[in-house]
Amino acid sequence: MPQIELNNASYSYRVGEGQTVRALRGVSFSVEKGEFVALTGMNGSGKSTLAKLLNGLFTPSAGDVLIEGINTRDEERTFDIRRKAGMVFQNPDNQMVATVIEDDVAFGPENVGIPREEIVERVDWALEAVGMSEFRKRSASKLSGGQKQRVAIAGVLAMKPDIIIFDESTSMLDPEGRAEIMEVAKKLNATGITVISITHNMDEAAQADRIIVLRKGRLVLDGTPKEVFASPEVEACGLALPPATELARMLTERGFAFSETVTDEDGLVEGICAQLN
Amino acid sequence: MFKDVAFGQYYPTGSVVHRMDPRMKLLLTIMFVVAIFFVNTYFGFMITAAVLLAIILIARLPMLSVLKSVRAIVFIVLFASLVNLFMIKGGEVLWSWKSLQITDQGVHTTIKMALRLVLLICGASLLTLTTTPVEVADGTESLIKPLKYIKVPVHDIAMIMSIALRFIPTLFEETNKIIAAQKARGASFDTGGLIARAKAMLPVLIPLFVNSFRRADELAFAMDARCYNATENRTKMKVMKLGAADYVGFLLIAAYFVAIMLDRYYFGGVMDSLIFGGLV
Amino acid sequence: MRAIELKKLSYTYSKKTPFEKRALDNVDLAIEEGEFVGLIGATGSGKSTLIQHLNGLVKVQEGEVVVAGMSASDKKSLKQLRFTVGMVFQYPEYQLFEETVARDVAFGPKNMKLEKDEIDRRVRRALEVVGLPYDEFAERSPFELSGGEKRRAAIAGVIAMEPKILVLDEPVAGLDPVGRREVLALVRKLHEEVSPTVIMVSHYMDDIAEMADRIVALKEGRVVADGSPQEVFGEREKLAQAGLALPSAARIADKLTERGIELPRTIVTPAALADALAEIKAKRAANEPAAQDGEREDGENV
Numbered sequence: 001m002p003q004i005e006l007n008n009a010s011y012s013y014r015v016g017e018g019q020t021v022r023a024l025r026g027v028s029f030s031v032e033k034g035e036f037v038a039l040t041g042m043n044g045s046g047k048s049t050l051a052k053l054l055n056g057l058f059t060p061s062a063g064d065v066l067i068e069g070i071n072t073r074d075e076e077r078t079f080d081i082r083r084k085a086g087m088v089f090q091n092p093d094n095q096m097v098a099t100v101i102e103d104d105v106a107f108g109p110e111n112v113g114i115p116r117e118e119i120v121e122r123v124d125w126a127l128e129a130v131g132m133s134e135f136r137k138r139s140a141s142k143l144s145g146g147q148k149q150r151v152a153i154a155g156v157l158a159m160k161p162d163i164i165i166f167d168e169s170t171s172m173l174d175p176e177g178r179a180e181i182m183e184v185a186k187k188l189n190a191t192g193i194t195v196i197s198i199t200h201n202m203d204e205a206a207q208a209d210r211i212i213v214l215r216k217g218r219l220v221l222d223g224t225p226k227e228v229f230a231s232p233e234v235e236a237c238g239l240a241l242p243p244a245t246e247l248a249r250m251l252t253e254r255g256f257a258f259s260e261t262v263t264d265e266d267g268l269v270e271g272i273c274a275q276l277n
Numbered sequence: 278m279f280k281d282v283a284f285g286q287y288y289p290t291g292s293v294v295h296r297m298d299p300r301m302k303l304l305l306t307i308m309f310v311v312a313i314f315f316v317n318t319y320f321g322f323m324i325t326a327a328v329l330l331a332i333i334l335i336a337r338l339p340m341l342s343v344l345k346s347v348r349a350i351v352f353i354v355l356f357a358s359l360v361n362l363f364m365i366k367g368g369e370v371l372w373s374w375k376s377l378q379i380t381d382q383g384v385h386t387t388i389k390m391a392l393r394l395v396l397l398i399c400g401a402s403l404l405t406l407t408t409t410p411v412e413v414a415d416g417t418e419s420l421i422k423p424l425k426y427i428k429v430p431v432h433d434i435a436m437i438m439s440i441a442l443r444f445i446p447t448l449f450e451e452t453n454k455i456i457a458a459q460k461a462r463g464a465s466f467d468t469g470g471l472i473a474r475a476k477a478m479l480p481v482l483i484p485l486f487v488n489s490f491r492r493a494d495e496l497a498f499a500m501d502a503r504c505y506n507a508t509e510n511r512t513k514m515k516v517m518k519l520g521a522a523d524y525v526g527f528l529l530i531a532a533y534f535v536a537i538m539l540d541r542y543y544f545g546g547v548m549d550s551l552i553f554g555g556l557v
Numbered sequence: 558m559r560a561i562e563l564k565k566l567s568y569t570y571s572k573k574t575p576f577e578k579r580a581l582d583n584v585d586l587a588i589e590e591g592e593f594v595g596l597i598g599a600t601g602s603g604k605s606t607l608i609q610h611l612n613g614l615v616k617v618q619e620g621e622v623v624v625a626g627m628s629a630s631d632k633k634s635l636k637q638l639r640f641t642v643g644m645v646f647q648y649p650e651y652q653l654f655e656e657t658v659a660r661d662v663a664f665g666p667k668n669m670k671l672e673k674d675e676i677d678r679r680v681r682r683a684l685e686v687v688g689l690p691y692d693e694f695a696e697r698s699p700f701e702l703s704g705g706e707k708r709r710a711a712i713a714g715v716i717a718m719e720p721k722i723l724v725l726d727e728p729v730a731g732l733d734p735v736g737r738r739e740v741l742a743l744v745r746k747l748h749e750e751v752s753p754t755v756i757m758v759s760h761y762m763d764d765i766a767e768m769a770d771r772i773v774a775l776k777e778g779r780v781v782a783d784g785s786p787q788e789v790f791g792e793r794e795k796l797a798q799a800g801l802a803l804p805s806a807a808r809i810a811d812k813l814t815e816r817g818i819e820l821p822r823t824i825v826t827p828a829a830l831a832d833a834l835a836e837i838k839a840k841r842a843a844n845e846p847a848a849q850d851g852e853r854e855d856g857e858n859v
Contacts, residue, residue: 106515
């Protein structure tokens, strides 16, 4: 059984009188445990709506979303789903509940009634995992964007999730902050946690095992970074190529030839060396 | 333009007073506030000042930080003093002009009232200078917990307080950013009459409201995603515990309380005549 | 002509409190009219404080700020200063407030006390320049626009003042690739058509390398590098010390140099890198069959 399964999921919402926006139209795919999936598309492609279907914040207007076999329509299991699938949001300032960092991390476990001693253990462990232990007593407002997002990740980790969904969690950060969050995401993925990263940063998407591309609410591409960036569809979806891929293309115009699609800098360097040395 | 709201802002020194249980500090502050309304002798004010001074020294707070809080009420004190000075009549008339009169009782009452207000603010600011807003909120939640038996939604109130505290710095920062942006487009907020000024604030208030709704929306999603539900099943990571310092603090304030009561009801101003002689 | 001059500018936040922080430390900087300056520096290096000095949003504490001949310390010319220096803050769309796009864009010109006709002309022009056709967008609510459109409407609100100097703080933050490309193209256009002098603050070194004529790098409130993109990004050690990244082209060039393909440190854009590599490829192809050919070619060039 796949860990995440979408069967023909659609989502529409109303704006004003009689107008409906069809944010998602019959999307189907499944994700196995431990995958690192980037979900991408331009603004308005439906990617953030899709993210919110994955932990029952939205329920599909048609079709089904199953998390570890539990249908997100099953209201009695909503909290089970949200414990399994944690979510880190876009704006670091709008997802912290408490002023003091350790209190914020404890918020989730407190909500589901974990005993006190265990909360303390989980908070210690979660802050350690994101490298924020020394900040535990500090005030959230004094942190950098990257640090705030790491605290948000710790808050999700304290729920011991199987899946973490990053809903454009790096888009408001500076490059340092982005790198911090990507590093943490990869580290957690290495421990077996499934990562779904919603992003329009192609450098980040290129680091995933798999990229799913949405356009106007439909799934248009689904494959490895090499497959996706080789497709002429990418730019039609309003996406850019990663800088390394772009450069490979410029070199191809100048007489170079790469045996496979370049997705990152190291691949590009290898490809160039093979042709020049 | 929002820089001077720093009334009694938390001043970290890591002293024993800072580390006291916030519940105890709240309780002691309440005791202090009650006591100071019973003070009506100069001797009583001396004791009060001595107690405050002792706490300031133990807490290692700079005098200036305490006096800053007083600055916020200087105008209120001056205004109230003037009114008192001319309104209260009794005893010897010291000065008069037409229907205005200053009497010796008026002078004493005025001085005492001013002392009481100033010391009251000093005492209250000691709480906020040594206790973070979060601790104050946590302490308050704990102290009002019994109210849930009379159907007061203690948990909701606590959650609202906690979120409000969390977002004050964020909204503050945002307000300053919007003000800067509108100023950069030539807006001015400090010219014209009252109505003109209120109107000038619209370009700040509208985006602030719009953004706050967006924030609230996102926060609600974030809380839902972390299984928030205001039920009894919630647990709490932090438990507050009383320590030695809390008991010592309690004894100190209790002794002060008793001293004030004795001075007022037992000695009845004897100490004042002893110390100040014919002056009072 | 000199557009901006900072002399020994220093600034400290929360003076005499436990939270005291020196944001600017003895900054000397002169910017000529017509320059496109990229201002870079890690978060907290003093970039925001510096740009807010340029239109008097932050009061000068120590040193001097002169913009287009006006002193930023002179209260009388403060308004004029603000109309001379257009400031596009981060996420400017969060400052939109009027009922219609046109009225929001008119806010600045109205504060300038311009004639009604002139205000209309400027609003029209600003909206056209940012790519929001007047007839289509003027009467819409700014809150109903898409993310990219909102950003452009907010920029129009600054452009309508027709400032001689335009300062942009992270103009593409949070945008998707299409939005980024559009806004960067817009900044270029504004540099050519509206505001001759542009200062752009950005964390994206690729954009800075591509667009700026000159780069100023800050670290802990001091200017640590100042020069052309080639010069500034050429100083790898200094940049690393300031906690700043390289443009991706320079980073790739370094990796190739390590692997034995010698490339100069002055390569900062993808096009320059691709050209340099194509040249090397051509040379090696020419060298392989007959080494002397290459030598003769070199000789002719001298």
